[in-house]
Amino acid sequence: MNKVAVVGAGSMGRQIALHCAIKGLDVSLFDLSGEVLSGAKEFSEHYLASRVEKNRLTAGERDAAAMRLRFASSVEDCVNDATVVIEAIIEEFQPKAALFDRLGKLCPPSTILATNSSNIVASRLADVTLAPERVINLHFFNPVLVMDLVEVVLHSRVSPEVERNALEFCREIGRTSIVVRKEVPGFVVNRIYRALTREAMNLLEGGFATAEDIDLAVTRGLGHPMGPFHLMDAAGVDVSYLARLDEYQQTGDELAKPNAILEKLYREGRWGKKTGYGFFDYAEPDDHGEHA
Ligand SMILES: NC(=O)c1ccc[n+]([C@@H]2O[C@H](COP(=O)([O-])OP(=O)(O)OC[C@H]3O[C@@H](n4cnc5c(N)ncnc54)[C@H](O)[C@@H]3O)[C@@H](O)[C@H]2O)c1
Missing domain, CATH: 3.40.50.720 (NAD(P)-binding Rossmann-like Domain)
Structure with a gap:
């Protein structure tokens, strides 16, 4: 034992x-x-x-x-x-x-x-x-x-x-x-997660679909329990951004480079659920029913 x-x-x-x-x-x-x-x-x-x-x-x-x-x-x-x-x-x-x-x-x-x-x-x-x-x-x-x-x-x-x-x-x-069996940045799970989120952000940045619809496509079309944008908001946009940046700085791999939208949200402090805003808006309406 x-x-x-x-x-x-x-x-x-x-x-x-x-x-x-x-x-x-x-x-x-x-x-x-x-x-x-x-x-x-x-x-x-x-x-x-x-x-x-x-x-x-x-x-x-x-x-x-x-x-x-x-x-x-x-x-x-x-x-x-x-x-x-x-x-x-x-x-x-x-x-x-x-x-x-x-x-x-x-x-x-x-x-x-x-x-x-x-x-x-x-x-x-x-x-x-x-x-x-x-x-x-x-x-x-x-x-x-x-x-x-x-x-x-x-x-x-x-x-x-x-x-x-x-x-x-x-x-x-x-x-x-x-x-x-061999060391690789992100190991297995985070590499797959990063590939999925990178492509989701590429589609959003290209104006091909909204974040809501991309999440729906992944949940209903691939059977994932949560879409990539809700997942990034839940885990923290800051966490995703810093992990990608660190991998990019360590490896120089262009595929690891944070997407522009991820960098923008990070710099604006829109870090997902923990800050009330990320790809989606989680802020409670105030007493007048208005969002901040
Ligand atoms: N948070 C996640 O989602 C996640 C997932 C998988 C792996 N990890 C890894 O787990 C590790 C910890 O992450 P976390 O989110 O729990 O961090 P955290 O910031 O919540 O906790 C880190 C703790 O380490 C303590 N600490 C710092 N230096 C120390 C030392 N020399 N001796 C003893 N304690 C010390 C700090 O006081 C702090 O309480 C990191 O390496 C991270 O990459 C985190």
Whole structure:
């Protein structure tokens, strides 16, 4: 049975940790910010209580999951005894590299060191870590408590044993995994998502159809649960724009270059549901029935 350490308790880390605890694994969670860590504890308590209310967990299962999830006081305390460490800190290379350098020294060579990064490939972090054969991407999807898939992304130095153990870990936590055999920006899911959204924006920019109709075409014609424009608004226009920009700057690939309309919305602060406006308008009408 694996013991899991999750470093970074933001939106992803707290859910990865909680999911593993619900699935019966011992987990410790750490964040540099005490406030974020307290927020993660509160989040876990609320989530577990709501699962009992909805009859998805018994009170006993709730208590057992809560007991298995420990909130650690330092990185050392968090990773002590872990067989799998999952890094879910901010999406910047330097802090991640510093953390992996430290993890490489703290954890025995048998411990899997995984990054949940969507864009930074593990081989870059393996370079700064002792025993690079155990450094991989384990890419979860948001919201982790709902989304079933984990991408297990390998590079040439990953050992067969680490690959096997990583897949076994995904089975233990009841998640479907796919293996991405070679590193590629965006892995599999985000590459397909970016191709779809890029083409949707090309059609919109060319005046071929409205955003509403393109979304309808994708939901009714391809059977997707949500159209690309509603999806970008829900995930955050800023997230889509910055991910595309980062890939473009890293690879120079013209296909990764953000569409003009995406850049315009980003610069105007129209970041989707979170700001009230994106490709669509979500702002509540004011007392006079007018939109802002
Ligand atoms: N948000 C998503 O939809 C999503 C999806 C898949 C993967 N990811 C990846 O997951 C990672 C985390 O994303 P997020 O959305 O949870 O970010 P977030 O900003 O919500 O959380 C990051 C947390 O890391 C903490 N932190 C920063 N440096 C730290 C350090 N050295 N040690 C410990 N904690 C530290 C911060 O205090 C913060 O709470 C990123 O690499 C991102 O690419 C995000």
